[in-house]
Amino acid sequence: MAGVSTATVSRVLNEPERVSAKTRSRVEAAVAHFDYTPHFGGRALASNRTNTVGAVIPTMENAIFARGLQALQEALAEDGVTLVVATSNYDPEREAQQIRALLGRGVDGLVLIGEARDPALYETLERRGVPFVLVWSWRRDCPWPCVGFDNRAAARAMAQKVLDLGHRRIAMIAGVTHGNDRAVARVDGVRDALAARGLRLDETNLIETPYHLDAGENAARQLLSVTPRPTAIVCGNDVLAAGALLAIRSMGLSAPADVSVTGFDDIDLAYVLDPPLTTVHVPHRRMGAAAARLLLRLRAQEDNATSVVFETALVERGSLAPLGK
Numbered sequence: 442m443a444g445v446s447t448a449t450v451s452r453v454l455n456e457p458e459r460v461s462a463k464t465r466s467r468v469e470a471a472v473a474h475f476d477y478t479p480h481f482g483g484r485a486l487a488s489n490r491t492n493t494v495g496a497v498i499p500t501m502e503n504a505i506f507a508r509g510l511q512a513l514q515e516a517l518a519e520d521g522v523t524l525v526v527a528t529s530n531y532d533p534e535r536e537a538q539q540i541r542a543l544l545g546r547g548v549d550g551l552v553l554i555g556e557a558r559d560p561a562l563y564e565t566l567e568r569r570g571v572p573f574v575l576v577w578s579w580r581r582d583c584p585w586p587c588v589g590f591d592n593r594a595a596a597r598a599m600a601q602k603v604l605d606l607g608h609r610r611i612a613m614i615a616g617v618t619h620g621n622d623r624a625v626a627r628v629d630g631v632r633d634a635l636a637a638r639g640l641r642l643d644e645t646n647l648i649e650t651p652y653h654l655d656a657g658e659n660a661a662r663q664l665l666s667v668t669p670r671p672t673a674i675v676c677g678n679d680v681l682a683a684g685a686l687l688a689i690r691s692m693g694l695s696a697p698a699d700v701s702v703t704g705f706d707d708i709d710l711a712y713v714l715d716p717p718l719t720t721v722h723v724p725h726r727r728m729g730a731a732a733a734r735l736l737l738r739l740r741a742q743e744d745n746a747t748s749v750v751f752e753t754a755l756v757e758r759g760s761l762a763p764l765g766k
Contacts, residue, residue, distance in 0.1 A: 442471040443464075443468045443470070449468065450468055454472075492522050493522065493523045493548050493549060494517055494549060494550045494733075495524075495543035495546070496524060496526050497529055497551070497554070498554050501526075501528055503708075505678075505708055505723060505725045509725040509726065512729030512733075513733050515730070516730045517736075520733075522549070527542070531651070533620040537559060544565070551574075552733075554576060556587070556622055557620055572736060572740050574588055574732045574739070575587040575588070575589070576728055577723075578623055579591055579748065583748065586746065590750060590752065592627050594753075595627075595630065595705070595723075596629075596630030596675075597633045600630065600635060602755055604638055604640075606701075606763040607764030607765070608764050609638075609640060609764075610669060611646065612664045612671035612673070613642055613647050614650060614664070615649050615676075616650070616652050617649050617651060648660040652677070655684060658688045659684075661674060670700070672701065673703070673761070674703075675703050676703060678706050679710055680708075683714055685702045686702055697760055697762035705720055705723075707723060711756070714760070716758065716759030716760045717759045717760065719758045719759075719761035721755060722755075
């Protein structure tokens with residue numbers, strides 16, 4: 442219909458700048474007439490590349506992952522790469538299944554949350570030569586490309602702030618640490634800060650629970666039912682902290698007058714709570730965009746494809762106050 446070769450059609454669709462405006466308009470008119478879309482499988486076979494990147498995240502219910510994914514998708518789209526997303530629900534076996542399913546679909550790269558997974562899975566990725574980037578987690582000696590922050594240092598800084606305000610009876614509501622290196626690092630960071638002051642975080646003042654509002658509320662009720670009760674509760678994320686604030690209010694207590702509460706992530710929920718939540722700000726959008734750029738460099742085998750570390754920051758709001766105030 443356009444009166445050109447299939448090679449010219451291909452150039453119009455893939456490299457339009459190489460085709461004259463007159464020819465391009467004829468091909469585009471034919472494309473519109475037939476409502477034509479390129480065949481994904483044919484393209485992949487011809488180029489040995491799908492221009493698709495897979496991401497496996499723990500959940501879509503947490504706003505911080507949603508924002509990071511949005512930035513990841515936007516940055517990949519600028520390079521003509523499509524993002525395919527799967528969720529694991531914090532289940533290592535399910536994550537492994539999702540990764541293998543994405544590899545079966547021929548993705549050109551993967552974005553994974555954290556680094557805690559079966560070593561055999563890393564061996565599979567390296568054997569297949571599929572580039573991957575770990576996000577939301579960073580350590581200096583990590584053997585794989587990562588874009589994230591030091592969870593342990595961030596949690597330690599928050600606990601030190603709580604201690605500096607005079608609190609000594611400190612409890613923690615953490616995420617489930619099994620298969621979650623970020624949750625482990627945050628617990629370790631709080632332990633570091635307490636140990637430096639001669640204090641401990643053990644089974645009497647630490648509860649691991651899923652990152653759900655009602656789970657945070659139930660955990661806080663349990664912690665606040667002991668005598669003497671804690672004067673501060675450090676939480677593994679903002680959703681758990683929101684649940685803790687609900688428990689405090691329902692038990693006839695007040696935050697921060699009776700119990701201070703801190704969170705982690707700085708999602709939108711943090712500053713609309715009553716009182717607004719003191720938390721750790723995580724640069725989720727910047728991490729998503731940086732992960733896309735690093736993965737694209739790895740895919741192109743560029744020499745400057747190195748890990749990226751971001752700083753976090755304490756955001757002080759009304760949920761944390763000096764002891765006795």
